[in-house]
Amino acid sequence: AQSVTQLDSQVPVFEEAPVELRCNYSSSVSVYLFWYVQYPNQGLQLLLKYLSGSTLVKGINGFEAEFNKSQTSFHLRKPSVHISDTAEYFCAVRKGAQKLVFGQGTRLTINP
C-alpha cells in the first residue's frame, strides 16, 4: 500500500535561511508525488508535483523538490525562506486512479 511519512512535525528556521522538509514514501508501483501548502485558515494549494521525467521539480514561490527513487524520498527545499512561507506543508502520493494519500504535515515557522 502506498503511504507517506513526513519525518518532522515542526521545523523552525530563521528568515533567509535555507530549509528542507523531508518526505518519504512507500510504494510498489510507479509514483506520482505532490507537495501542498496550507496557509493559516486557508485551503490546500499545490506547490509542485512529480509525475515523470526530471527528478528535480520546481514549483511556485521558489520551492523545489527532488525525487529520489533509491531512497524513496521527495524532500522539499527552498534556498532562502521568507516570513510569508510560514504554513503547514503536506506531502502526498497518488494512490489508485486519482486519490491522494497525505502525510502528517510539517509546520514551517519562520522567525525574523
Add this chain to the structure above:
Amino acid sequence: EPEVTQTPSHQVTQMGQEVILRCVPISNHLYFYWYRQILGQKVEFLVSFYNNEISEKSEIFDDQFSVERPDGSNFTLKIRSTKLEDSAMYFCASSEGQAGGPNTGELFFGEGSRLTVL
C-alpha cells in the same frame, strides 16, 4: 482562474443534527472528493465520486455520511446525525480525471468548511 468553492465556511451544530456541506467543483472536472482534517492532524480521505457514483470510500465514511451531485454543478456531503468527533475542517476537491494528462492526479481544493459539533 477557476476554483473550487465551498459553503458554509463555518457551521456550528448540535450533536445529532444533520449537516450538509456544499461544494461547487471546477466545471470541466470529472472526479470529486471530500477530505477532512481534524484539528492538528493530517488530511484524511473520505470519498471519491465519479460518473454519479462513489468510486472509493474510506473506513471513516460510514453510513452516517452520504454524497450527492444533485445538479450539474453542486457536490454535497451530508452527515446524518453528527457526533462530537465529526468536528473538523472538511475539504472538497476536484480533478480533471484524465490519467496521463498534464494534470494527472492534481487535485484542486476548496478553502474548506469548518464544522463544529457541540
